[in-house]
Amino acid sequence: MAIIIDGKKISQDVRNEIKEKALHLKEVRGIIPGLAVILVGDDSASEIYVKRKENACREAGFLSKEFRLPADTDEKEIFDIIYKLNRDETIHGILVQLPLPKQINPESVIEAVDPKKDVDGFHPYNLGHLFTGDAFHNSCTPSGILELLDRYGIEIKGKETVIVGRSNIVGKPLAMMLLKRHATITICHTRTKNLSEVTKRAEILIAAAGSPEMIKGNMVRQDAVVIDVGINRLGNGKLAGDVAFSEVSKKASYITPVPGGVGPMTIAMLLMNTLNAALI
């Protein structure tokens, strides 16, 4: 049976460390890390995420500013808020919660954020620097995955690593981050032929395709490390990952559960990026 990676515990450890560092930063340099969150419209999942981010900020001793705008807000209004926050010295991180309503182009909004304050790591400046060297900020979910691997002492260097999913938020940046850590990377997606042949090669398998329980036991190599990034709401209201946990956990050496695996790490890494932004 696999060792279950406890993302809830690790995220709390990271958050406690951040809280201590923030306290030190306040005492020594008089700086309080500040995060501004912009939420447009009334997407119910986004409401929950934004609440969690604000609570996490408060708990870590950060300043948290919140901008809630109606669904029919136009782009200009959002740009004006972002430009003001770019100049606001009390704010070190700016996060625009996605998805945005249809009339707003998410790429333009993301590009309006000062890359130094882009604590989501979504700005093309930061994504470009992830390819060529060091970005100011890396995307939070991939950073959270690396943090879990590191804190469980799982070696990345030289490992055959397969990522299922090619999103700009997880699959693509994660591939670059793992490559920098000397993993051998394969990215798979819906058009990959013989997917299970590829996934079976993986010493580290990362499922980030957004398809409930698509990774079955017979797609996984014996003793693989399996990281499940999926959060899928099923018809019965239950949460499921991208990995069929009960089958795969019998074969894996380590596995992340859903919930309580990768999910809680994202907010911890957002706080880490905001703390780092306060230090830039």
Ligand code: GUN
């Ligand atoms: N919507 C879902 N996940 C995220 C995230 O990590 N950042 C932002 N800004 N929006 C999201």
